[in-house]
Amino acid sequence: MGGFGVDLGTANTVVVQPKRGIVFDEPSVMLARADEPTVPILVGEDARQLIGRTPVGFQTVRPLQDGVIVDLESARSFIVAILRKARQHVWSGLRRRAVIGVPTGATTLECRALLEAGHEAGLRKVALLPEPVAGALGSGIDPLEPRAHLVVDVGGGTAEITGFCYGGILASRTCRVAGDELTRTLSQYLRSEHQLVVGDLTAENLKVAMDALADPPLIVEGRDGATGRARLVTLENDEVKEALRTTVDEIVQTLTSCLEDLPAQAVGDIMSHGVLAIGGGALMSGFTQLLEEHFGFPVKLADRPLTCVAEGASVAMMHPEVLAAYGG
Ligand SMILES: Nc1ncnc2c1ncn2[C@@H]1O[C@H](COP(=O)(O)OP(=O)(O)OP(=O)(O)O)[C@@H](O)[C@H]1O
Structure with a gap:
């Protein structure tokens, strides 16, 4: 089956193909000439190496901020460039389809920008799936079962917490500090x-x-x-650790406040099965333990916190019922 599962993150972008696994996993950065900021010369790790040592006449561009597209043209060029890089592993002239992870808190306009960028980049069909749902799916959880799940996603630009059950979102909070x-x-x-x-x-x-x-x-x-x-x-x-404490506390407080919005029965489910933590920020030393202290129930770090969203998006291509319930 062709197609890509994509986690287009503020910090990193991961692309997964159902049969081949991870075909791109690099920073969401491109290097461009200052007078042509939407034409990438370098993309991913090569471009990241030039952050802080960018020569005059060039600039490093991050096409996403807080997990969403800020500049359509840069985002489109970036998607074209990463898919081209991904195709070095599997050349194909076919126009592919893709499922792209999107923050739960993204607005309709932000979602539309992502869809447009995907289409303009040459993808035949693009569907969006909330990142926590994709992360859960990529971690082996069935997001359609009639049991509530709570997923914490600490990325580069945003920290999000989302409760979902049986194909629908129960509650969600976003913190633009991550x-x-x-x-x-x-x-x-x-x-x-x-x-x-x-x-x-x-x-x-x-x-x-x-x-x-x-x-x-x-x-x-x-x-x-x-x-x-x-x-x-x-x-x-x-x-x-002490230097980071105030910022970490701010993130933890926003995340734990989501519990107030969850129905009591859902809290019961989560107490018995725990919270799933995904995203690179969740790897920070002591972070899951701190969350456990504030939540009062277990927090499990995903097996592959940095890639499970793209992996879940790739799995979702074979599960149209998940896309129909959560995505579009
Ligand atoms: N071992 C680690 N300890 C602490 N932080 C880490 C570790 N590994 C990665 N990070 C941080 O995780 C962040 C990137 O995580 P991730 O790739 O999940 O974000 P993203 O999906 O690109 O961002 P967003 O979800 O906001 O769009 C970066 O800020 C990075 O510094």
Whole structure:
């Protein structure tokens, strides 16, 4: 069966084909000339490497913000470019169809922009599926069963929580503070507390490294804010966690507030089966434990939190009943 399951994220884009698995998994970034911002020269990881070191006359463009398209032309060029890259693995002249994950909180206009970008990129048929439903499907959950599920998705631009059951959404809350804001918080912290200026990539690597860090301190390279000279700063794991605490609390509070909107019976289902956590931000050290403390019931990190949305979108192509219930 042809076609693509696509998670077009603010931070990363993943494309899955039903028979071949993941055919593209790279940052949602493209490099373009400043005077032609919608014509990509580099796409994905190659373009990301130039963030913070972009030569004069070029710019790095992120076609999505907060999980939705902000500029139709850039988004269309980006989709064309990633599908071309994906096709290097499987060349095909056929016009394919696709299921694309979309934030539950996306407006009709934002959904239309995504559909238009897909069609303009040459896709024959495009259907949309809420990302939490796709993530659940990609994690082996049947979203049509008559039992409530709660999915937390912490991405780059948004953190979302969605309750759904038997083909319908029960409740949903969105927080436009997520992984990328945590990176910015860390960058600002280094500047204000250590007078160290670092690039976005360094701040993000530090945030992700905290995950793997047990006891050894972390060494960060940057530029001294006063003298401009290169300097190293040593940070303890706990210091990084503390620097991120206020932003993490903001995300957790929005997510837990969704419980108020859920019917009591649904809360019972979730208490006995737990919450599913997806998205790269959920990988942050201690995040699922913190959520468990606030929810009061178990939170399970998906087996493949970064790719399950695209995997579920790919599975949905073979389940038109799921698309009919949740998508379009
Ligand atoms: N091990 C990790 N620890 C902490 N954060 C991580 C880790 N791995 C990835 N991230 C963060 O997860 C975010 C990207 O997650 P993901 O790819 O799910 O987002 P997205 O789908 O592109 O975004 P959105 O859902 O907002 O459109 C980034 O902010 C990245 O820094």
